[in-house]
Amino acid sequence: MSQLHKYFILLIPVWLLLVLGLFAMHWWRHKRNGVVFPQVSPDHIRFHEAGASGCSHKTTFTRFGGAGGCLQVTVTDDEVWVRTGFPFNVLAWQVDLEHRILRASIVSVQPGDSGRLLLDYRDKQGQPHRLSLLLRRPDEFLRVLGMRTQTV
Numbered sequence: 682m683s684q685l686h687k688y689f690i691l692l693i694p695v696w697l698l699l700v701l702g703l704f705a706m707h708w709w710r711h712k713r714n715g716v717v718f719p720q721v722s723p724d725h726i727r728f729h730e731a732g733a734s735g736c737s738h739k740t741t742f743t744r745f746g747g748a749g750g751c752l753q754v755t756v757t758d759d760e761v762w763v764r765t766g767f768p769f770n771v772l773a774w775q776v777d778l779e780h781r782i783l784r785a786s787i788v789s790v791q792p793g794d795s796g797r798l799l800l801d802y803r804d805k806q807g808q809p810h811r812l813s814l815l816l817r818r819p820d821e822f823l824r825v826l827g828m829r830t831q832t833v
Contacts, residue, residue: 725757727757728755731766733814734747734814738811740777747776754814762782763814782800784826795815
């Protein structure tokens with residue numbers, strides 16, 4: 682039994698190194714390929730909410746792999762940003778949760794189930810996308826986007 686305990690103790694640093702290595706690999710990939718969110722003056726921010734929840738409807742995996750309470754949703758003069766903060770931003774590309782959406786490309790924002798908003802938009806290539814967002818202030822989000830205000 683003591684022999685097993687000795688090898689188990691050796692596995693802990695190996696697992697830690699493996700986890701740190703995988704995290705470093707994902708961080709490097711995020712820095713190289715991730716969406717860049719520029720610094721914006723507070724005068725140009727129309728809405729910001731941290732601690733939102735949501736998911737992408739791109740695939741079944743992204744629907745189940747959403748973010749709970751760690752999304753940042755920002756509306757600027759020209760764009761809607763959906764992103765996560767560190768350390769979750771390192772894995773955000775895997776669940777399709779980093780977006781810079783031109784406000785002009787938003788097709789609709791509709792109420793969904795359980796108080797969620799369904800944000801439909803088209804990317805630069807014209808492909809349709811849908812995000813599901815659970816916000817604490819959905820009416821303000823809709824008002825800032827110029828959509829009809831409704832309690833969800």
